[in-house]
Amino acid sequence: MGKKDISEKSLEELNDVFADIVNVLLFDGKKVILPDDLVESNPHSNYTSNGKIREQERDVSKYWNNSRIRLAAIGIENETEEEDDMPLRVISYDGAAYRAQFSPKNNNRRYPVVSLVLYYGYKNRWKKSKTLHKSLDIPEELKKFVPDYKMNLFEIAYLKDEQVKLFKSDFKLVADYFVQMRKTGKYVPPTDRIIHVQEMLSLMSALTNDNRFVDIYDEVKGKERVNMCTVLDEIEEKGIEKGMEKGIEKGREEGRIEILYSLVHDGVIDAKEAAKRAGKSVKAFNAGLKKTYG
Template structure:
């Protein structure tokens, strides 16, 4: 399992985040799903093909319960790019859950399956099929007999600002980031405190490709006096780290210039390394010297 998948699942697997996503995207913020009504569902299911059992795996899936009665199964799938085969994938996920219900001895144990696809692209809209009929090349006379199946797609970066503000969990940071990047090309952090700091920053890092979020996370250490509670703290740390790296790069550039000048004065590379206080390998790299 890739690090990207792991990071997505860790944050969204929290009941407060999962219920928040569903309530905002499906019910416009109305608190229909309660976090204490959700139970984890094993994301893997098996099917038989070519005489062998194979597995398919959702990103995150939970069952919604009222006491001992299961009301629905809800799955989340994350996409950073459009996928033409998404309708077929969703059928596979949903069909596996329905097939599992057939194995229940209690015949009243039947409930709907709903899958939400969360698309994080912000440079362009999703541009691939959103239904089975769009994906298949169906002969005209055959169309009345082919059941369609649609994808419940939600483009996070294209949510209205008032929609993004409905999120109450840490997912609000994720939504806010992508909405801001689409609309302004820049990001201004929120002063609201995060509950799942590590998971939120890990998700931000892999979904944006900006590993500075992850770097800030690795530096959060009480012994160093670094405390990350909000996205404002995160951006402050990124800015400070950038300044420090800039100063270090400046000092190294000065050392390089001195090394080149000393080399032009016929000083040995070993002596140059001692003078500028860097490794001999680095001095030789600066000077283009290949070790004998």
Template structure:
């Protein structure tokens, strides 16, 4: 079972969200299905793989809808982010398994219909088949004898504003997000309060890939039910604070690097100054020796001059 399926179940498994989705799409917003009248149901379909091994698939979400002791229907939700060329086969398998479960239930009193809807969250239109007959080639003469099975697909990103307003649960925020992103490529957060905050944020982070929702899961909201605007504002503020800390850290690193560079320069200058001082001392010593030599030569010249003056010659 994929990660997206799991988070979708966490959100849609809440009866208020599930009933709201069914009421919005099936009953045009009328509060026909009550959350208190829903009971979770696990529906699995079995099939044989290429090597004959038995495999089992569990549908995304299914619930019994009953009023009192009277069963009304089995309702199923399937979620898709991309068109699936095998979707009609999958749904008929799930629905068939739901009918079979009633057949095998000895304690069941009365049979009820099975209704499945597919919620498609892609940005483009659904391009996959919508019925069994679109998937198979029917030989001539058999058309009227082959039963069809049609999907009820709802393209969330292409809902109208009026359709979005039909929803009253957290699903309205979900629908509003996908509609806005499809139309404007941007999202202005809704001020509608969120009831199931954690499930909503997990759903949005996985389904949209928007890291703000992932970051929002780490943000502690204040008391009460927050709205998406407040949550994303807190995420932004958290990001600003992290940015400030990061800049402070970078400044500390820069200061340390600057101080190290200055210390290195100072050490080099000190060594150079010492070398110059040593060189100056050597030059001074050399100058002194040269001065002494010049003085000696001058003294010798004067002595020779005196000897010559007094006619004193060396042997």
């Protein structure tokens, strides 16, 4: 994804969301990790390249304290595109976390490190390397001497419906969005309340590369109950306002329909929902959509 903005990490950094993600993906929804058991971890580590010390940063990292494992470091990496070197990147993060345990300040504690790679691509499955062996060009004679390393990859858009239902935090809405887009290419918003509105909109904006999610935050932040229906209504309304500000001389109703066409074309909403909002039959709406976008 290239350089990541801080806002992209803000939702997953929240302890309730972080614990929810790990509990569902690693423990089938069992409440193994509690939000209060999580402690902030420094996501930064260093490595040497061309004689210079450089810094690397994983997306989100936490320490987990419990009675069985005194201290465990769990990190999350977000990806919207496949990356050949992802196993190398993950092993470098994990290696740095293990190297840090050599410090006398660590009081001889030794703890496991677990990294989760969350892949949000919905048009194609992850086909790039998932293991260290697949990332390297290893002569056959040496392969048995090179330890393999498999990253924990989770393709969010390909989660089963039963898995999505296990999420209890706002991440359920994120997963549901990408699963729907993978299945139909369209999105029908649920009515579940968004708890962390700003963080949720920031993550959706970063993952979809659609600034409209963050542009409408001021319009929804004061509302008593915000859900994805509210968000899409505000996106639609803001689009109309922007169109009018640019001097598009169309009636309000015509402008609204144009925005609905745009939302369906971009995959933000499905044609059935858009037709309902436009007061048209699905057949008539799709005819106008085809005329507009071909």
